[in-house]
Amino acid sequence: MTHLFPIRVYYEDTDMGGIVYHANYLRYIERARSDYVRNIGNDQNAMKDAGLVWVVRKIEAEYLNTAKFDDELQVETVIADLTGVRLTMNQLITRGDTEIFRASVTAVCMTTEGRPTRLPAEIRALMR
Numbered sequence: 001m002t003h004l005f006p007i008r009v010y011y012e013d014t015d016m017g018g019i020v021y022h023a024n025y026l027r028y029i030e031r032a033r034s035d036y037v038r039n040i041g042n043d044q045n046a047m048k049d050a051g052l053v054w055v056v057r058k059i060e061a062e063y064l065n066t067a068k069f070d071d072e073l074q075v076e077t078v079i080a081d082l083t084g085v086r087l088t089m090n091q092l093i094t095r096g097d098t099e100i101f102r103a104s105v106t107a108v109c110m111t112t113e114g115r116p117t118r119l120p121a122e123i124r125a126l127m128r
Helices: 024-039 044-049 121-126
Strands: 002-008 052-063 072-082 086-095 098-111
Touching: 002 024, 024 044, 024 052, 024 072, 024 086, 024 098, 044 052
Parallel strands: none
Antiparallel strands: 002 072, 052 098, 072 086, 086 098
């Protein structure tokens, strides 16, 4: 399943040259991942109340082109791998047909005490 999330570049997202500041792409893909898991029915507040949280373990990122003030971007998110503990999502930010940023993000399920733990079967089922 592919999840699409629109983003508009605001002035506050840019550097002195009017180009999106590099760290903001990470914010964009985080918003898209959060929206994705919300849309499939994974209530992260309920998960936290049960003592579980998602923690980003690894990000591999490529900056392919620049985005600028007022650009309309789209973040595409797909699940690349899902195990009992780990979730890897591939994400692509585009402006029309132009690829701007690409990332592979691996998150793990942890207890609120900071220990890795298995993702509950009902949450894994939502992601298949």
